[in-house]
Amino acid sequence: MAKLNDTIVAPATSIATQAIALIRISGDDAFVIINNLLKKKILTQKGVFVRKLYENNNLVDEVVLTTFVNPQSFTGENVVEIACHGGILNTNRIIRLILNLGARMAMKGEFSQRSFLNGKIDLIQAEGINDLIHATNDLALKVGIDNMSGINNKAIVELKANLIDIISRIQVSIDYPDYDDIEGSSVEDLIKLLTLIEQQVTKLLVRSKMANKSVEGIKTAIVGQTNVGKSSILNTLLNEDKAIVTDIPGTTRDIVEGQISLGNVTLNLVDTAGIRQTDDVVESLGIKKSKDLINKADLVIFVMTKNNLDSPENVEILKLLKNKSHILTVNKNELLTKEEIKLIVSKYPQAVFTSAINNEIDDLIFKIKEMYVNEEILASNELILININQIALIESVQEKIKQALQAIQNFMPIDIVNVDLYEAWNYLNELIGEQYDEEIIDNIFRKYCLGK
The missing domain is CATH 3.30.1360.120 (Probable tRNA modification gtpase trme; domain 1)
Structure with a gap:
């Protein structure tokens, strides 16, 4: 340092x-x-x-x-x-x-x-500053501003206070075993108090993980057969010519990436090679990558047209998407009649229709927001952590409190319970920076830009 x-x-x-x-x-x-x-x-x-x-x-x-x-x-x-x-x-x-x-x-x-x-800000506020500077969408801005100001950080202080109160009660019962009637120190009381804390921590963790996914970016793969307009959809979403678009099947032979902010959610987009039978070695490698990305993606935008709805390749893709978050997207709807649209909807009621060539992808964007923009989080005035290291610390707190609860319910020695609770309390101290390793602190702040 x-x-x-x-x-x-x-x-x-x-x-x-x-x-x-x-x-x-x-x-x-x-x-x-x-x-x-x-x-x-x-x-x-x-x-x-x-x-x-x-x-x-x-x-x-x-x-x-x-x-x-x-x-x-x-x-x-x-x-x-x-x-x-x-x-x-x-x-x-x-x-x-x-x-x-x-x-x-x-x-x-x-x-x-x-x-x-110098004690002017705590570590949550410090991370909030960095989150604000590097925000990629409106949700990240909100979390950065809230955490930088410290308006919601009292939640951790309250958690610490409640936890140390329980630790103290247990410690008194250990040090003075003759006084077995200390208020709030019965097994039933301790289980009730710890359950409330565990619920608070779990809610914080759920909010934070949902927000982290929206802020860090939903890994989104655009897949489908060749010449269905995957690259055109990517370019329309990005509002730029990121991918080469032609009428020649197999144009996209490798992976093309881009990032887009849709208000409160960020998508890390990947346009993949079209899936089809081919003897071209390079194209075959691209198709293999496409199938691998389906497994790794958080969201798959599966693009079809009226000409290949029930093709063997699409049937294969649908099998791969069975347990995966996905959006069936019927592109080139400018070529569809009203009767054809009704027929497709009857078979694929969750499908959305786009015309990338005419920049008509509003239904697709609405569907993405519907899936990933959580209005509760946006309206929440409670603490939200979007930094992966902060979330890891809260996970450790949750784990230790669960272990303490399990130990009490299994009638383990009460001093064993306190060991877990002390560790949970120390993780909370680490979260706000009341105890820290100098090397770790150095690494945290080196993520910042110069002059901040």
Whole structure:
């Protein structure tokens, strides 16, 4: 871990040709360093100042300085933010001057890391900042904002308080066995209390796993026979020409990928090679990949046309999709009569109809949202965790509480029960960062962008 008493600097905006660039300095010497570049000094106080920066009496730039004094800053340290004129040369020149005056370049996420280490934010808030920065859909934005602000984090604090209360009751009964009438310490009471906690943890886990799937992206394979319009559907969803579209069967010989945000759900789309009988070696490999992807995908968009509804290849695909989340999509509906549509619906009532060539895929998008956009989660004001490591910690909490419940119900020694409960409590501490390994904390914050 880098020294926390260093004064650090980094661009908070990308270094590019732009109107304004923001440079952030944090540390004990932030005011000393900036004053070395000013003729009209600033006091160590919170404020906004317009100043000219100089290097050896040569004007460098006219800037706006926003200053914060510890501990009333994001990092809990003295902070100076410099809004200078953008431009690669100008921004780098100012950073170089600051480095020459004793600061060092910040590492990725180091400002947020200092905020955490100085007690300004907990680890859930820190992860919320990163989730907000890297959000790919509206749900991720909501979770990032909520967790960054800390408005729902009290749920973990309450869980910890309830758990330590039970641990304390059990510990008293261990230390003072003669007092067997302590209120709330009977086997029935402990089972009731732990069951309530286990239900809270399970609800948090269910919400979080559902949200994580929508945020990280539903692995979606577009499959079907050749020349049914799979690539056209991919391109229409992505609103770009990602795949090569022709009337020649077998054009897509390998896997083509893309990502799309549908409001509150993200799809990781994969357009696969058409499934058909072929002697072409390369195409055969693509078809094998397609069948493998059906097994690995979370969702399969199975594309058909009126010409191949009951073909042997489609029958084979339907067998593969029997226990898989899928959407039957009848493409090229511009070629269908009303009678043909009725006939298809009678046989495949769950089918949706599209015309990718005419950009008509609204029914498909509606079906996807219907399957994966959970209105309860969107309206929820309860804590949701979308980071896979946070979810893993909650799973560990759940496992330990279940083990403790099982131990009590099996009349195991009460001190054995407390071992599991202590471990669950420690996992909650790790979740919010009240106990941590320095190397793990370093790794968490290195996922951030520079200057945050």
